Amino acid sequence: METINDHSSSVAPRLIAIANQKGGVGKTTTTINLATALAAVRKRVLVIDFDPQGNASTGFGVEQSARTVNAYHVMIGEATLDQVIATTDIPGLSLVSSGVDLSGAEIELVEVENRLYRLKTALKGHVDNFDYVLIDCPPALGLLTVNALNAADAVLVPLQCEFFALEGVSHLVRTIERIKQNYNPDLEIQGIVLTMFDKRNNLSDAVASDVREYFGDIVYDTVIPRNIRVSEAPSHGKPVLLYDTGCAGAQAYIHLASEVLKREKSLAA
Numbered sequence: 001m002e003t004i005n006d007h008s009s010s011v012a013p014r015l016i017a018i019a020n021q022k023g024g025v026g027k028t029t030t031t032i033n034l035a036t037a038l039a040a041v042r043k044r045v046l047v048i049d050f051d052p053q054g055n056a057s058t059g060f061g062v063e064q065s066a067r068t069v070n071a072y073h074v075m076i077g078e079a080t081l082d083q084v085i086a087t088t089d090i091p092g093l094s095l096v097s098s099g100v101d102l103s104g105a106e107i108e109l110v111e112v113e114n115r116l117y118r119l120k121t122a123l124k125g126h127v128d129n130f131d132y133v134l135i136d137c138p139p140a141l142g143l144l145t146v147n148a149l150n151a152a153d154a155v156l157v158p159l160q161c162e163f164f165a166l167e168g169v170s171h172l173v174r175t176i177e178r179i180k181q182n183y184n185p186d187l188e189i190q191g192i193v194l195t196m197f198d199k200r201n202n203l204s205d206a207v208a209s210d211v212r213e214y215f216g217d218i219v220y221d222t223v224i225p226r227n228i229r230v231s232e233a234p235s236h237g238k239p240v241l242l243y244d245t246g247c248a249g250a251q252a253y254i255h256l257a258s259e260v261l262k263r264e265k266s267l268a269a
């Protein structure tokens with residue numbers, strides 16, 4: 001006999017790290033809005049804010065007072081994941097917030113056993129009620145990002161359309177290869193998304209075509225335009241999808257989500 005929701009609850013969640021060692025390229029914006037777009041199509045989504053700056057927590061409107069136990073406490077073993085998962089105003093979307101303490105974890109964990117797999121261990125068995133777990137990485141390739149990449153099934157790389165973009169991402173791709181060789185052989189690249197594309201700027205176009213030429217199909221067709229509404233939304237504690245659903249930035253993130261889901265199907269196949 002079949003029951004209605006057996007299928008989704010028995011499938012392991014997919015863990016996607018949103019990573020790029022450069023700051024300000026759109027990691028957090030992509031995490032927030034991809035998560036919201038996935039929740040909008042009834043996926044059960046957990047966002048892990050893994051950057052000590054806590055921008056993803058702010059972007060979802062989570063008050064500082066609600067962040068007293070956060071990803072840091074999970075990393076040092078003072079809390080279980082269940083103790084720090086909070087629901088958000090968005091149906092189907094939960095969040096593990098971050099705090100400034102997380103910046104200390106890097107040093108505190110130096111002597112700790114299994115320090116490269118702390119996140120993976122913490123997630124195991126505690127995220128089975130989700131379809132997708134998105135990890136918003138800090139702008140560095142340190143211990144936190146390595147933990148995220150070791151826990152993840154796939155990595156999604158936002159790439160800002162600017163000079164030197166290609167150099168930075170080549171470095172990241174080499175790091176991903178090293179992680180695969182040494183720690184997490186199953187890690188896949190979900191894709192590279194071009195962000196903050198400015199159609200009035202010739203450089204944006206030149207960078208976009210260079211990146212496509214170099215990386216080929218792993219670059220999503222969807223391009224996220226530079227859009228003022230996208231940058232305003234976090235100060236209202238809302239994803240741009242809720243702040244201004246019709247704007248170009250929000251629509252682009254909806255397209256990105258459908259591309260991500262399409263690739264998930266072929267990656268899982």
Ligand SMILES: Nc1ncnc2c1ncn2[C@@H]1O[C@H](COP(=O)(O)OP(=O)(O)O)[C@@H](O)[C@H]1O
Pocket residue numbers: 022023024025026027028029030055139195196197224225226227228230231232234249
């Ligand atoms: N498509 C966009 N259009 C306009 N501003 C954007 C866009 N994407 C991101 N931003 C802004 O750029 C800044 C950096 O983005 P963010 O997502 O925080 O990058 P990261 O997490 O990689 O540091 C933020 O102020 C954000 O609001």
Ligand SMILES: [Mg+2]
Pocket residue numbers: 027028029051055137
């Ligand atoms: Mg960020």
